[in-house]
Amino acid sequence: MSVMPAPLFILAAPYSGASYLAGQLDGHSQLYALPELCLFMADEVGELLDIFRLSQGPHADGLLRAVAQLEFGAQTDAEIGGARDWLQQRRQWAVGELLATLASRAAPRRLVIPDTESPLRPMDLRRLRRHVPGAGVIHLLRHPWSQGCLLAGWARERLFVPADFKDHGWTPQLVDPQIPWLRANRNIERLLVTMTHRWQRVQVEALDLQPRETLAHLCSGLDLTLASEDLRRMLAPNLWRFAAYGPGTAPYGLEAEVLEPIAADDLALAAQPSLSAPLPWRPDQSAFAPEVVAQARSYGYS
Amino acid sequence: MSEAAGGLREADFRLTCDSGFGDGWNHYAHSMAAFRGKLYVGTSRGTMAALRMGDPPPRMRPWPIEAPDDLYDIDRRAEIWAYTAETDTWERVYQSPHVVGSNGRSDVPSYISFRGMSVYQGPADRAPCLYVSAWSPHTAHAPDILRSEDGLRFVAVPRPGFSPSVRACRTLQPFDARMHISPTASGSSKGFLQDISSEAVIYASDDLARGRWQAVNEEGFGNPDNATIFELATYNGQLYGGTVNAVTGGEIWKTAGGQPPYRWQKVITHGAGRGVVNEVGGTLCEFNGALYVAFGIINGGYHRAANIGPAAAEVIRIWPDDSWDLIVGESRTTEQGLKYPLSGYGPGFDSLFNGYIWRMCVHDGWLYAGTLNWTNTMPYLAISLWPEDVLALVRRWGEEHLLARYGGAELWRTHDGIHWEPVTRSGFGNKFNWGIRTLASTPEGLYVGTVNPFGPKVAVKRGKQWGYVHNPRGGCEVWLGTSPSVGASR
Numbered sequence: 001m002s003v004m005p006a007p008l009f010i011l012a013a014p015y016s017g018a019s020y021l022a023g024q025l026d027g028h029s030q031l032y033a034l035p036e037l038c039l040f041m042a043d044e045v046g047e048l049l050d051i052f053r054l055s056q057g058p059h060a061d062g063l064l065r066a067v068a069q070l071e072f073g074a075q076t077d078a079e080i081g082g083a084r085d086w087l088q089q090r091r092q093w094a095v096g097e098l099l100a101t102l103a104s105r106a107a108p109r110r111l112v113i114p115d116t117e118s119p120l121r122p123m124d125l126r127r128l129r130r131h132v133p134g135a136g137v138i139h140l141l142r143h144p145w146s147q148g149c150l151l152a153g154w155a156r157e158r159l160f161v162p163a164d165f166k167d168h169g170w171t172p173q174l175v176d177p178q179i180p181w182l183r184a185n186r187n188i189e190r191l192l193v194t195m196t197h198r199w200q201r202v203q204v205e206a207l208d209l210q211p212r213e214t215l216a217h218l219c220s221g222l223d224l225t226l227a228s229e230d231l232r233r234m235l236a237p238n239l240w241r242f243a244a245y246g247p248g249t250a251p252y253g254l255e256a257e258v259l260e261p262i263a264a265d266d267l268a269l270a271a272q273p274s275l276s277a278p279l280p281w282r283p284d285q286s287a288f289a290p291e292v293v294a295q296a297r298s299y300g301y302s
Numbered sequence: 303m304s305e306a307a308g309g310l311r312e313a314d315f316r317l318t319c320d321s322g323f324g325d326g327w328n329h330y331a332h333s334m335a336a337f338r339g340k341l342y343v344g345t346s347r348g349t350m351a352a353l354r355m356g357d358p359p360p361r362m363r364p365w366p367i368e369a370p371d372d373l374y375d376i377d378r379r380a381e382i383w384a385y386t387a388e389t390d391t392w393e394r395v396y397q398s399p400h401v402v403g404s405n406g407r408s409d410v411p412s413y414i415s416f417r418g419m420s421v422y423q424g425p426a427d428r429a430p431c432l433y434v435s436a437w438s439p440h441t442a443h444a445p446d447i448l449r450s451e452d453g454l455r456f457v458a459v460p461r462p463g464f465s466p467s468v469r470a471c472r473t474l475q476p477f478d479a480r481m482h483i484s485p486t487a488s489g490s491s492k493g494f495l496q497d498i499s500s501e502a503v504i505y506a507s508d509d510l511a512r513g514r515w516q517a518v519n520e521e522g523f524g525n526p527d528n529a530t531i532f533e534l535a536t537y538n539g540q541l542y543g544g545t546v547n548a549v550t551g552g553e554i555w556k557t558a559g560g561q562p563p564y565r566w567q568k569v570i571t572h573g574a575g576r577g578v579v580n581e582v583g584g585t586l587c588e589f590n591g592a593l594y595v596a597f598g599i600i601n602g603g604y605h606r607a608a609n610i611g612p613a614a615a616e617v618i619r620i621w622p623d624d625s626w627d628l629i630v631g632e633s634r635t636t637e638q639g640l641k642y643p644l645s646g647y648g649p650g651f652d653s654l655f656n657g658y659i660w661r662m663c664v665h666d667g668w669l670y671a672g673t674l675n676w677t678n679t680m681p682y683l684a685i686s687l688w689p690e691d692v693l694a695l696v697r698r699w700g701e702e703h704l705l706a707r708y709g710g711a712e713l714w715r716t717h718d719g720i721h722w723e724p725v726t727r728s729g730f731g732n733k734f735n736w737g738i739r740t741l742a743s744t745p746e747g748l749y750v751g752t753v754n755p756f757g758p759k760v761a762v763k764r765g766k767q768w769g770y771v772h773n774p775r776g777g778c779e780v781w782l783g784t785s786p787s788v789g790a791s792r
Contacts, residue, residue: 121646168632183642289640
């Protein structure tokens with residue numbers, strides 16, 4: 001009997017395409033992608049639910065949608081209510097136990113989980129490694145310019161933007177996407193050097209330019225055979241059962257870039273990456289910090 | 303939970319004394335040192351009662367404790383206690399005398415607090431001695447440094463040439479065969495400032511018994527905005543000093559020593575790029591080859607007289623080449639590049655209420671950091687006047703829930719400076735433990751001394767009426783943390 005591989009995590013800085021790639025991977029017949037679960041903010045489910053309750057963001061939505069789908073078979077408000085109760089009844093569970101249960105429901109397909117929250121916090125990444133020994137990792141990258149243009153465009157219309165995304169040296173604080181980009185990628189690097197099993201690094205630009213080849217390469221790295229039907233479905237991530245908004249009681253769980261339209265101006269700007277041009281979101285016209293430039297170059301960006 | 307073994311958890315701590323050594327007026331376990339096989343703790347008395355006389359006084363209604371209008375109705379003579387771990391016993395070994403004050407009263411305490419403590423053997427000492435820095439009221443005399451050879455008899459040594467309004471010093475820092483000290487509080491008949499001195503000078507002595515104090519720096523390191531040199535520490539063979547600067551932000555300076563006055567070198571300015579919100583470099587501790595520095599705002603995270611704060615504290619670490627990392631705090635671009643919190647935690651370990659990261663200490667390969675947490679003053683504050691976003695947060699949490707779960711000082715630990723996890727977030731289960739002011743690593747374990755000014759009687763609301771009731775958990779506490787393996791072998 002084959003042993004089910006541990007869940008596969010797509011770790012990335014915010015606005016690097018993690019939700020989109022999850023939708024693509026879900027198209028493979030041997031994979032089952034969930035929304036962002038924000039699971040590793042705590043060790044136990046009860047503490048996690050408390051954090052969700054107090055959070056100013058929709059951190060609970062992905063987990064609620066996942067439980068609703070896997071335990072109750074659908075994602076309407078009724079199933080979301082059932083998911084809330086189901087989670088409350090398991091407050092004493094370790095988050096790893098919760099994930100193992102969800103994995104067993106998805107079996108024989110392997111779980112795929114996009115995660116742009118844990119990379120911001122070393123302790124969250126440590127919990128991931130501890131609660132999911134043997135977790136697979138895809139480190140997903142986007143050029144910091146493109147990522148910055150998309151994130152800044154999203155933040156422009158928001159009243160609440162996480163403090164993690166801001167330069168607090170400004171009054172009022174300035175949303176500066178290079179901060180979470182550098183922070184997340186460096187934290188992921190720190191995790192990867194401790195991993196003894198295989199992991200992969202993928203640039204979202206490669207997925208955009210050569211989707212077939214890149215997805216085939218990814219599947220190969222995951223020891224998955226790629227049938228033509230798999231590839232066809234992987235190229236249609238809008239078919240993913242979590243691809244759109246959830247019901248009113250848990251609408252989110254994905255990054256906004258796959259849920260909301262992106263302004264044409266932002267898309268156009270994002271398509272002209274540079275590591276030296278003045279950053280369009282910074283009033284002082286400064287370019288990327290040297291640390292960001294060095295990190296981006298180490299990934300082959302220019 | 304942690305991957306590195308050996309770090310202390312909350313369950314590894316036991317209470318060695320509560321209720322201010324049996325007297326709820328012992329509000330602060332203000333200084334601590336291991337000496338000749340015992341643990342010594344110097345107290346600060348009646349601090350919350352005196353705080354009401356501050357200028358301006360904190361806006362708290364009702365006042366959190368029952369405090370007389372006349373401070374002399376409280377016995378404020380500071381005490382030194384000694385703990386013997388083998389017998390689990392505390393003994394008071396010293397109590398401040400009374401002196402005839404400048405106001406003519408004969409019951410003025412010489413010392414109302416012992417704010418610093420250090421074990422040091424100077425060139426003229428036959429053996430290591432216990433030195434204690436005192437806080438004296440303005441009606442008494444200039445503050446003293448007490449010296450004890452045996453932990454039983456304490457004698458004042460000659461003082462530095464303080465200016466008349468100096469009221470207290472803090473850290474006693476041995477370095478380069480001299481003891482160093484800097485004034486950190488001032489006062490007169492017009493009022494007092496517990497965290498700002500009338501002079502920003504470090505004094506050094508190579509013979510404490512004879513005095514021989516010399517100033518070893520230019521006033522404020524040459525910056526008139528450096529109002530006080532608040533904290534001292536040694537690292538990488540050099541002496542470091544952290545300043546209070548309410549104009550541009552706290553600074554860190556260092557010197558290799560030599561003949562006084564020393565040559566000083568600027569290390570950090572402008573509150574490490576956070577400005578006045580990092581008003582003071584208040585805690586310094588060497589760990590794993592770097593100097594960890596906690597910055598914050600004086601007066602508990604809200605310097606009302608200077609209109610700074612409220613805001614929570616940060617931690618940075620400095621390397622020998624003066625480069626630095628942000629460990630706990632706010633991301634920002636600085637003259638030294640882009641900084642983000644390597645730990646992932648924002649100011650105050652993600653809590654607005656952690657006004658100070660008050661003390662840090664290395665024990666068994668772990669760095670521990672204790673906070674001052676003012677959550678427990680919320681019932682006495684006019685929170686309806688707070689900014690709407692903070693108010694929304696408190697409502698979302700629920701004040702009662704906040705107090706019950708997080709209403710006390712926090713103790714955090716790390717084995718690598720990056721991964722931090724809480725030991726306690728509730729003052730070891732006592733919401734009246736406002737702060738963790740003292741930490742001492744000893745062979746018996748890690749001692750933790752708290753600030754707990756909510757005694758002897760605390761204001762409690764029953765129905766719509768406030769009243770003062772005896773607080774059985776009011777007054778400073780001392781906890782001892784031992785790893786399970788140590789406990790099992792006893």
